[in-house]
Amino acid sequence: MVDLPAPSEECGSRRFSIQTEADVMAVARGARQLAEHLGFSQVRAYHLATATSELATNLAVYAGGGMVQLHVIEDPAKANRIGVELRVEDQGPGIPDLALAMTEGFSTGARLGCGLPGASRLMDEFSIDTSAHQGTRIRAVKWRQPALLPTAPISTEAGSLAPTRTAP
Amino acid sequence: MTPSLSQVLKHRQDELLEHWLRDLSQTSSDGSFSSAHPELIEPLRELFYVLMTQLDQAASREISLATDQPSRLEREQQTALEPPLKQLVAEQARLQRSLSDTLGFLLYLKHLLFKALFAAADQAVEERSILWLDHCFEQIARQTFDLALAQRDRYISEQSISIMELSTPVLRLWHQILLLPLVGVIDTGRARQITDHLLEAIAKYEARVTVIDLTGVPIIDTSVAQHIMKTIDAARLLGSRVVLTGISPEGAQTLTKLGIRFGDVISRASLRAGIAEALLITGKRIAAMEASPR
Ligand SMILES: Nc1ncnc2c1ncn2[C@@H]1O[C@H](COP(=O)(O)OP(=O)(O)OP(=O)(O)O)[C@@H](O)[C@H]1O
Ligand SMILES: [Mg+2]
Numbered sequence: 001m002v003d004l005p006a007p008s009e010e011c012g013s014r015r016f017s018i019q020t021e022a023d024v025m026a027v028a029r030g031a032r033q034l035a036e037h038l039g040f041s042q043v044r045a046y047h048l049a050t051a052t053s054e055l056a057t058n059l060a061v062y063a064g065g066g067m068v069q070l071h072v073i074e075d076p077a078k079a080n081r082i083g084v085e086l087r088v089e090d091q092g093p094g095i096p097d098l099a100l101a102m103t104e105g106f107s108t109g110a111r112l113g114c115g116l117p118g119a120s121r122l123m124d125e126f127s128i129d130t131s132a133h134q135g136t137r138i139r140a141v142k143w144r145q146p147a148l149l150p151t152a153p154i155s156t157e158a159g160s161l162a163p164t165r166t167a168p
Numbered sequence: 169m170t171p172s173l174s175q176v177l178k179h180r181q182d183e184l185l186e187h188w189l190r191d192l193s194q195t196s197s198d199g200s201f202s203s204a205h206p207e208l209i210e211p212l213r214e215l216f217y218v219l220m221t222q223l224d225q226a227a228s229r230e231i232s233l234a235t236d237q238p239s240r241l242e243r244e245q246q247t248a249l250e251p252p253l254k255q256l257v258a259e260q261a262r263l264q265r266s267l268s269d270t271l272g273f274l275l276y277l278k279h280l281l282f283k284a285l286f287a288a289a290d291q292a293v294e295e296r297s298i299l300w301l302d303h304c305f306e307q308i309a310r311q312t313f314d315l316a317l318a319q320r321d322r323y324i325s326e327q328s329i330s331i332m333e334l335s336t337p338v339l340r341l342w343h344q345i346l347l348l349p350l351v352g353v354i355d356t357g358r359a360r361q362i363t364d365h366l367l368e369a370i371a372k373y374e375a376r377v378t379v380i381d382l383t384g385v386p387i388i389d390t391s392v393a394q395h396i397m398k399t400i401d402a403a404r405l406l407g408s409r410v411v412l413t414g415i416s417p418e419g420a421q422t423l424t425k426l427g428i429r430f431g432d433v434i435s436r437a438s439l440r441a442g443i444a445e446a447l448l449i450t451g452k453r454i455a456a457m458e459a460s461p462r
Contacts, residue, residue: 118426
């Protein structure tokens with residue numbers, strides 16, 4: 001596993017432990033409130049909350065629980081650009097075939113199979129670190145303002161994936 | 169283990185029990201518990217015997233305090249104590265007595281045991297025995313506390329089930345038109361309940377149209393969407409068409425990004441527009457009264 005960059009500690013951060021689906025609502029609500037408090041538009045706050053809800057639900061359904069963290073971060077490259085960083089970690093079974101899991105409609109749980117690909121589209125940055133039996137770590141960011149130009153996806157790590165994102 | 173502890177446990181049991189129950193029938197002078205309800209006597213007696221058996225077994229097996237880990241014996245003891253403790257905790261909750269009373273009863277028994285131990289010891293009581301007995305009761309207190317919390321959790325989730333039942337009304341809006349206003353978190357349990365209620369109502373009122381209003385659903389993610397799809401399918405099987413209303417602009421945008429489409433369901437932004445659509449489907453419309461003054 002590759003170490004993900006440490007979150008900025010200067011601003012607020014919140015941790016949520018997810019064990020069952022009943023725990024999901026609190027973290028989704030927390031994400032939305034945090035985004036709205038930071039001045040995100042309604043739409044962008046809704047995007048963040050929904051992506052958070054998707055990833056947290058996956059923790060409860062597939063990983064036997066895990067941890068969700070929300071951090072307020074500042075773009076090191078651009079002054080005054082703030083965002084919410086979402087970190088989702090579990091010690092579950094991992095995702096054996098990540099490309100397959102990111103395919104729309106693929107589900108091992110008779111669900112819609114839209115959560116992972118959808119969350120990656122809803123967020124501005126999205127990367128997964130996982131392999132079978134190793135657990136799964138996801139880092140995603142939603143910036144307060146949309147990027148002017150769509151940034152190219154960067155994926156260098158083996159076993160990690162940064163899907164194409166569209167500028168909102 | 170000192171012989172005195174085993175002896176006390178063996179030979180003075182009945183005396184101890186009687187003393188304990190007698191004192192428990194009155195509120196303690198130091199306020200550590202208020203009098204036990206008469207209905208509690210039986211559970212307390214049962215707990216006492218199980219406890220004595222456990223203590224006696226442990227004492228005779230020379231328990232050492234050295235290990236920090238809960239030993240196998242401690243786990244055995246916990247397993248044996250669980251049923252009577254559970255019963256005690258449940259009774260106390262039913263009688264609306266506080267957990268601190270329950271703990272007070274148990275700690276008072278420890279107090280009596282210590283007194284009996286000191287009275288019986290012809291020589292000085294071994295420090296080890298005291299520490300051990302103290303440790304045992306600490307475990308029991310902790311276990312009682314956990315059991316009471318678990319009991320409360322169960323109570324709360326039972327309550328939320330009844331709230332859930334109350335909060336999924338199916339309204340008969342008009343002849344053959346039903347309204348299902350969804351409010352709050354739609355999880356698997358609730359979704360099933362909602363579908364059941366709706367199907368019953370569709371059959372009962374021979375509804376041709378059901379308006380499902382999502383204004384009160386905070387976030388529509390893939391799970392919620394799937395639940396709604398299942399509800400829609402079920403309604404259709406019974407011959408009712410579905411009109412979805414109240415999806416916010418942000419919600420609609422997010423659903424698109426998630427790649428979710430509700431098939432060929434009619435969707436209207438507002439409840440008002442949805443109701444108008446439902447009336448249209450059933451061949452009715454709301455019109456101004458002809459004679460109404462302008
Ligand atoms: N944290 C995880 N640990 C292990 N496997 C996971 C994890 N998250 C997702 N998966 C796997 O990836 C698949 C795709 O996930 P995704 O969230 O896209 O779909 P889903 O959860 O099955 O359905 P939906 O999210 O639409 O309700 C899952 O079916 C599961 O097999
Ligand atoms: Mg999912």
